Amino acid sequence: MGISVSNISKSYKDVKALQNISFEVKPNELFGLIGPDGAGKTTLFRILTTLLIANEGEATVAGLDVLKDFKEIRKHVGYMPGRFSLYQDLTIEENLNFFATIFGTSIEENYDLIKDIYVQIEPFKDRRAGKLSGGMKQKLALSCALIHKPKVLFLDEPTTGVDPVSRKEFWEMLKRLQQKGITILVSTPYMDEAALCDRIALIQDGEILQIDTPENIVKQYPKTIYDVSANNMYQLINSLKAYQHKHSVYPFGEFVHYTDTRSDFNPKELKTYLEAQNLSNISIERTQATIEDSFMELAK
C-alpha cells in the first residue's frame, strides 16, 4: 500500500525535470521529499498522481501502476497541489461538500477522519475560501483531500506561505493522520521540516542526493562543523573563505558553519588567523550538522 518509484525520468523539451529517480515509500510511512523550488518535486508528484506520464521508468501507488491503473489510483489517493487549489468563491462548507460529492461520499460519512482538522475551521464554514488566512486555507485543502478516506496522501509543498504556528499545527495533523494508517508523501523546500518525517529524500535539479532517515543523514555528515562568530559578519565570511584550509564556509544565522580540509584541525590556529584579520569577539565551537549542512555538502 506504499509507493514504489523506479528509474523515473521526465523531460520538458530540453529541460530534464527528473533524472532516474528511484525510491520506496513503505506503507503507513511519512515520507518527505526535500528540495528547493525547481528541483522536480511537483513533476514527481504529478507523475505519481497520474497527471503526467514519465518518459522512462515505472511507479506504483498503493500497488497500482500509475500508467495502467490510473483510474483506480484516482479513487484511492488524496492530492493537495502546491498552489491553493480550492474554489475561492465557494464557502468552506460548499468546497468540502463539492469534493465529497465528486468522490461519491458525504461529509457525514467520513467525518471522523477529518474531524480533528475540520473542527478548527468549522466555525467559519460560511466564509468564502478566498477570504481565509493561509493557515485556514491549508486546513480546508487538507480536509478536502481527505474527504474520501484515501489510502495514500500526496501533499505538494503544503506549508509554503504559511506562518510558523500553522506550519507546526499542520505537521501535528499529519502525524495524527499517519496513526490512522494513511501513507503520506509530502514535499517541502524547508529543510527544518525534514526532521519531522520518518524518512526523507533530498532532491535537487531532478536528482536524488540521498534517501534515509533524517537522523542517519545528519549522522553521515563527513566533517566536523564549527560555529564561528565574530564582531563583523561580512569580514568574517570573507576571511574564512580566504583561509587556505577551508573546506566549506556557510553563513548560518548568527554563526558561520565552517569545516576544515584537515583531519587534525585545531580551532586555535583558525582563531589566530582570524585575529590577524582584525576580527574580535571570536568564538569557535563544535556544533551538530543539520539537514541543510548535509544537503549543501551533497549538492556541492
Place this chain on the structure above:
Amino acid sequence: MNNTNVIQAEGLTKMFGDFTAVNAITFEVKKGEIFGFLGANGAGKTTAIKMLIGISNPTSGQAHVAGFDVSTQAEDIKKNIGYMSQKFALYDDLTVKENITFFGGIYGLTKIKIKEKTKELIEDLGLEEVANQLVGSLPLGWKQKISFSVALLHEPKIVFLDEPTGGVDPITRRQFWEMIYRAAHQGTTIFVTTHYMDEAEYCDRVSIMVNGKIEALDTPKELKKQFQVDSMNDVFLKLARG
C-alpha cells in the same frame, strides 16, 4: 553599523474604522543594520511597511525614514529606498541588461551611470555569459540575486526585502545572504520582512509583531535566551501561541 537612526518610528498607529491594524509601534533601525520585521499573516506587518514607505498615512504617531517624515515627505522617502520581493522581481521577457537599464531609468539614473552600474553588476555577479539572455530562462537563485542588485542600483539608504529567500536552494540562499551582509557592511540598511523564521536568524535584530503590536525586539541571540529556546521558530511559536 554606526549609531545614526535610519528608521525611527514613534507610536506609529493605523486604524481602519474600529480595527487597529498597527497599534502604537515604536522602534528604530540603525544605519547598516539588518533588521528583521516578523509577524504572522495579518499581524499588521504589511500595513506598517506601507506607512514606512510613505504610501499610507499613519492615523497617529510619527515615523522618519532616511531622515524624512513619512506623512509629509513621502516623495523624498521613495527616492531613498529600494524594494525587492519574491513575487515581483524582474521582467521575465526582458534580458538581464534590459532589466537593469529599465529599472535604472525608473530611478532616474543617467545613461552613463546606468552603463557603469550595468557593467559593475554583471561583473559582480559573474553574469557575463547570460547578460543578453531573457531573465525568464535563468534559475530562480540567479533571478533573486539580480533583483537584489537591481534594488540597490540607485544606492538607496534602505532596502526593503519581502521574504527574499523563500524556496531557494540552501547554497544560493547563503550566497544571497552574503550579498546582504556586503550591502549592510557598505552602509545600506536592510529591512527584511518574512514569516520564515530561519531568515530571521540572519538578522542583526528582529522585531516580532503580534496583533498589531511589537511584542519582542532584540537580537536573535537575546530573544532565544529570553524565551529559553533554541531557534527563532520556537521564539515565534511561544509568542504567537501566548
Place this chain on the structure above:
Amino acid sequence: MKRFIGFITKEFYHIFRDRRSLFILFGMPIVQILLFGFAITNEINNVDIAILDHSKDATTKEIINKISASKYFSIKQLIEREDDIEAVFKKGKVKAVLNFEKDFSKNLVKDHKATVQIITDATDPNTANTISNYVSSILQKYQQEQNKAIKINYIIVPQPRMVYNPELKSVYMFVPGVMTIILMLVSAMMTSISITREKELGTMEILLVSPIKPFQVIIGKVFPYIFLSIINAIVIVLLSIFIFKMPVQGSLFLLGVESVLFIISALALGILISTISATQQTAMMISLMGLMLPVILLSGFIFPISSMPLPLQIISNAIPAKWFIIILKGIMLKGVGLQFIWKETLILLGMTVFFIGLSVKKYKIRLE
C-alpha cells in the same frame, strides 16, 4: 447522478457570485439588442427634400403626395429651375431633390416608362443611399398599385430586401445577427473561461485526480450555460417582439430547436478553446479574435456574403454563425418551415457533431 448535480450546483455558485460573468450573461444581450436596435440604424425620419416638377401632372402630384405623406420625408421646398438644385444643396437645407421629367404622365402611358431623378447629398453616403432606396421603394409601391389597377405591366423590379422588410426596418436585420453573436459569446467564451479558470486555479488537477470522469466534467461545465443561453435567446426574442415590434413569422418551436443546436455547437467550440488555452486570458482572446470577429465580419450579419471576395465567401461557409443567421432569418422574417432550411440545419448539425467529437478527443485526462 448525485455527482452531476453536485457539479452543476457548484457551477451555478460560480456564475451567480461573479458579477462580471453575470453582466456578460444578462446585461450584454439587452445592451446589444438595444444598441443595435436604436443607435446603429439605417433608418431615416423626416428627411428634408426638395421637388423639381417639370410636368406638374396628375401622376407626379400623386407621387409627391405619397412621398410627403410618408413619415420619412418632409417636402421643404418646391423649386422651378434646374439651376436651383445646386443652390438648395449648398444651403444645406435639403438632403435630396426629386427631379420629375417633362411629360411624366404622358411618357408613362406612351413608352411605359418615365424618369424621376433622385439627387442626393452624398457627403453622408449612407444616408444618401438610404434616401434613394426609400424613394425608389415608394415609387415602386405606387407603380405596383397602378399596375394592379390598370392591368398593364409597366416595369417591375422585385427587390427581395423590401419584400421581407417592406418598411426597411434595420432592426429586423440586426436581431438575427445580434442573437447569433450573443449566443456565441455566452456559450463559447463563458465555457472556455470557466474551464480554463479551473486550470489556472489548480482545481483542475484535483478534479483530474478524482473518480469523476472527463465527460462528466464537461457536461457539468456546459449544462448551466445551455440553460442560461436558452434564457438569453428567449429574452432576445421577447425584446425584439415587444420593443421593436418585430413579428416572428415562423414556428417558435422550430426557432427554439435550432437555437439549442447552435448553442451546443458554440459550447463545443468553447470546450475546444479551453483545451488549447492555459489561462483565462488566452481563452478570452481566442474566443474574441477567433470566434467573435468572424461572426461579425464573415457571417453575413453586417456585410453581405455575396459581395465578398471569393476566398472570403468560401471561408464564410466554415462559420457556423453564417448558417444559423440564414436559419434565423428564414424562421423569423420569412416564416419558413424546416423544409426550406433543412440543408442549413444539417450543416449546422454536422459542424456540431464534429466540434463535439474534436473536443472530446482533445480533452486531456492528464496535464499534458
